[in-house]
Amino acid sequence: MAQKDVGNKIPIYKLKTTDEVMKYYDEWGDKDKYNKDMVDWNYTGPKETAEIFNKYEKNKDTLIFDAGCGTGLVGMELKKYSFKNFHGADLSQTLIDTVPKDLYQKLVKVDLNKPIEVEENFYGGVMCVGTFTFGHVKPNALDEFIRITKPGGLICFTINEGIHE
Numbered sequence: 001m002a003q004k005d006v007g008n009k010i011p012i013y014k015l016k017t018t019d020e021v022m023k024y025y026d027e028w029g030d031k032d033k034y035n036k037d038m039v040d041w042n043y044t045g046p047k048e049t050a051e052i053f054n055k056y057e058k059n060k061d062t063l064i065f066d067a068g069c070g071t072g073l074v075g076m077e078l079k080k081y082s083f084k085n086f087h088g089a090d091l092s093q094t095l096i097d098t099v100p101k102d103l104y105q106k107l108v109k110v111d112l113n114k115p116i117e118v119e120e121n122f123y124g125g126v127m128c129v130g131t132f133t134f135g136h137v138k139p140n141a142l143d144e145f146i147r148i149t150k151p152g153g154l155i156c157f158t159i160n161e162g163i164h165e
């Protein structure tokens with residue numbers, strides 16, 4: 001990771017409330033800055049997790065919940081493996097608004113630290129990339145992911161090692 005990443009990411013890690021996190025991403029998404037920074041930083045989270053998901057999920061029609069979908073980078077990577085059914089959820093409406101049109105069948109602005117308004121055993125799989133980190137989504141969300149995923153479905157996520165324990 002380049003040195004400038006650290007300098008840029010520290011402000012996010014210091015944010016205390018969900019409201020602060022939301023405002024931060026709303027500003028970051030303006031003028032496509034988030035996507036440009038991710039290219040600049042050589043951010044590989046979506047690519048790597050999509051590769052792992054594809055390795056174990058053979059049903060290309062499965063309905064995938066992208067938790068903390070941001071600008072849709074995970075959907076874009078999954079599409080390369082011919083997955084096509086995505087629902088996305090994120091805290092930032094600005095980021096949601098930049099998701100490529102028609103990539104996700106459904107996009108909702110939600111706080112994933114609250115109960116997810118989806119019935120149990122609904123999704124074939126869950127992706128959650130870059131979202132379990134300082135001040136973002138808390139461990140309880142994992143229980144919700146399990147609840148909304150069908151038995152045998154995959155839950156594929158990253159965790160910032162600083163909050164792993």
Ligand SMILES: C[S@@+](CC[C@H](N)C(=O)[O-])C[C@H]1O[C@@H](n2cnc3c(N)ncnc32)[C@H](O)[C@@H]1O
Nearest residue numbers: 025068069070073090091092111112129130136
């Ligand atoms: C590092 S970005 C990752 C976005 C996308 N998954 C990616 O890999 O590009 C973290 C995302 O988590 C979202 N987020 C942070 N806290 C959240 C919360 N409480 N509920 C829902 N989304 C949240 C942010 O809005 C942001 O889109």
